Amino acid sequence: MKRDYKPVRVGVIGGGKFGQIHLQAFHQMELDGEAKLIALCRRDQQSGAEQCKRYGIAYYADYRQMILDANLDAVSIATPDHLHREMALAAIESGKHVLIEKPMDTTEEGCRAIIRAAEEKGVLLQVDFHKRYDPEHQALERAAKQGDMGDLLYGYCWMEDRLEVPVDWLSEWAPSSSPVWFLGVHFYDLVRWIIKSKAKSVNALGHRGFLSKEYGVDTWDSISVQVEFESGAQFQFQSSWILPREFEAIVNQGLRIIGSRGIWEVDSQMRGSQSCFKDQGMRTWNNNAMREYSNVEGQSRIGGYVVESIQEFARNVNRINSGVSLYKLSGHYPDGYDGLEATRIAAAAHRSLETGEIIRLNS
Numbered sequence: 001m002k003r004d005y006k007p008v009r010v011g012v013i014g015g016g017k018f019g020q021i022h023l024q025a026f027h028q029m030e031l032d033g034e035a036k037l038i039a040l041c042r043r044d045q046q047s048g049a050e051q052c053k054r055y056g057i058a059y060y061a062d063y064r065q066m067i068l069d070a071n072l073d074a075v076s077i078a079t080p081d082h083l084h085r086e087m088a089l090a091a092i093e094s095g096k097h098v099l100i101e102k103p104m105d106t107t108e109e110g111c112r113a114i115i116r117a118a119e120e121k122g123v124l125l126q127v128d129f130h131k132r133y134d135p136e137h138q139a140l141e142r143a144a145k146q147g148d149m150g151d152l153l154y155g156y157c158w159m160e161d162r163l164e165v166p167v168d169w170l171s172e173w174a175p176s177s178s179p180v181w182f183l184g185v186h187f188y189d190l191v192r193w194i195i196k197s198k199a200k201s202v203n204a205l206g207h208r209g210f211l212s213k214e215y216g217v218d219t220w221d222s223i224s225v226q227v228e229f230e231s232g233a234q235f236q237f238q239s240s241w242i243l244p245r246e247f248e249a250i251v252n253q254g255l256r257i258i259g260s261r262g263i264w265e266v267d268s269q270m271r272g273s274q275s276c277f278k279d280q281g282m283r284t285w286n287n288n289a290m291r292e293y294s295n296v297e298g299q300s301r302i303g304g305y306v307v308e309s310i311q312e313f314a315r316n317v318n319r320i321n322s323g324v325s326l327y328k329l330s331g332h333y334p335d336g337y338d339g340l341e342a343t344r345i346a347a348a349a350h351r352s353l354e355t356g357e358i359i360r361l362n363s
C-alpha cells in the first residue's frame with residue numbers, strides 16, 4: 001500500500017505489566033512499516049534497559065528528558081493511575097499526540113486540564129478504553145444505535161480481578177487506586193458509549209478490610225456503584241480485585257443491557273473456550289482480548305482488541321500526519337471528554353463512599 005506520511009515516532013512512558021503491551025503493539029507496527037518505536041521511560045533502570053535492548057530503542061529515566069530529546073510525534077502513557085496527568089501535560093505542552101491508559105486522570109480537574117492543553121496545542125488526545133474494540137461490544141453498540149433494543153432502560157456490569165493484581169502486581173500503588181479506578185472506568189465508558197448518555201447521579205457502597213488485613217494492601221476490596229444516566233437508564237457496576245488465585249481467568253467480567261424491545265448479554269470472561277493442563281487447573285481463554293500467533297515471516301505476534309486499541313492511536317496519528325483533521329476523526333476513538341466522563345463517575349463513586357450520599361452530577 002502506498003503511504004504518503006512518515007510513520008508516527010512513538011515513545012512510551014511506563015514499561016510495566018501493561019506498558020509492555022504498548023511496546024509490543026508499536027514494535028509490531030514498526031515491523032509493518034506503520035510506526036517507529038523510539039524510546040521508553042520507566043523508573044526501574046535495569047528492566048528498562050533490558051526492554052530497550054530487546055526493541056532496539058533508547059532508555060530514559062526521566063520522562064521530561066525523553067519528551068524533549070527523543071524527537072517524538074507521540075507519547076503513550078502506561079504509568080500508575082494517579083501519575084497520568086503530569087506526564088500527559090508535559091507531552092502535550094511539547095506538541096506531542098498522547099495516548100493515556102485508563103483512567104485518564106483520577107481527578108475531574110486533571111482531565112479538564114489535559115483536555116484544555118490538547119485543544120490549545122491541537123494534538124490528538126486518546127484514552128485507552130479498549131472495551132470499545134471488543135467485537136462483541138461493537139455488535140451490541142451497533143444494535144443499540146440502530147434501535148433494535150428500543151429504549152435502553154437498565155443494565156448490570158461486573159469486572160473482578162484475581163487478588164494477585166493488587167497483591168503481587170500493583171501492591172506499591174494499589175492504595176492510590178481502587179477497583180473503581182482500575183476496573184470500573186472500563187465499563188462506565190463502555191456503557192456511556194453504548195447508551196449515548198451522561199451520568200446524572202452516582203451512589204456507591206464499598207467494602208474494605210480484607211486486602212489490608214490479610215495482605216497488608218490498604219485499599220478497597222470491592223465497590224458497587226449505581227448510576228442513573230440523563231436518558232433515564234439505570235446501571236449497576238460491580239468491581240473488585242479479590243477473586244481467589246484459583247479462579248479460572250485473571251479477570252471475571254461481563255454485562256447485560258435491557259431495553260424496551262430487547263436484551264443483550266455478554267459474558268466477557270467465559271467465551272466458550274476452556275482448557276485444563278496437568279497441574280494447572282481449569283482456565284478460560286478470552287482470545288478476543290489477546291492472543292499470540294506467528295505471522296508468515298515466523299515473527300511472534302500478539303493480536304486482539306487490547307492491542308488494536310493501542311495501535312489505533314498510532315494509526316490516528318498517521319491519519320493526522322497524512323492530512324486528516326482532528327475534527328474528522330472525532331467520534332471514532334475514545335477522546336478526552338470520554339475520559340473525563342468516566343472519571344466523573346469514578347470520582348463521584350468515591351465521594352459517595354466518603355459521604356454516604358447520592359452524588360448528583362451537573363450536565
Ligand SMILES: NC(=O)c1ccc[n+]([C@@H]2O[C@H](COP(=O)([O-])OP(=O)(O)OC[C@H]3O[C@@H](n4cnc5c(N)ncnc54)[C@H](O)[C@@H]3O)[C@@H](O)[C@H]2O)c1
Nearest residue numbers: 014015016017018019041042043044078079080081101102
Ligand atoms: N487498558 C487496560 O486494560 C489496562 C490493564 C492494566 C493496566 N492498565 C493501566 O495501565 C497503567 C499502568 O498499569 P500497569 O499494570 O502496567 O502498572 P505497573 O506497576 O506494572 O507499571 C507501571 C510502570 O510505570 C513506571 N513508572 C512509575 N512512575 C514513573 C515515573 N515517575 N516515571 C516513569 N515511569 C514511571 C514504572 O517504572 C512501571 O514501569 C495504569 O494506569 C493501569 O490502570 C490498563
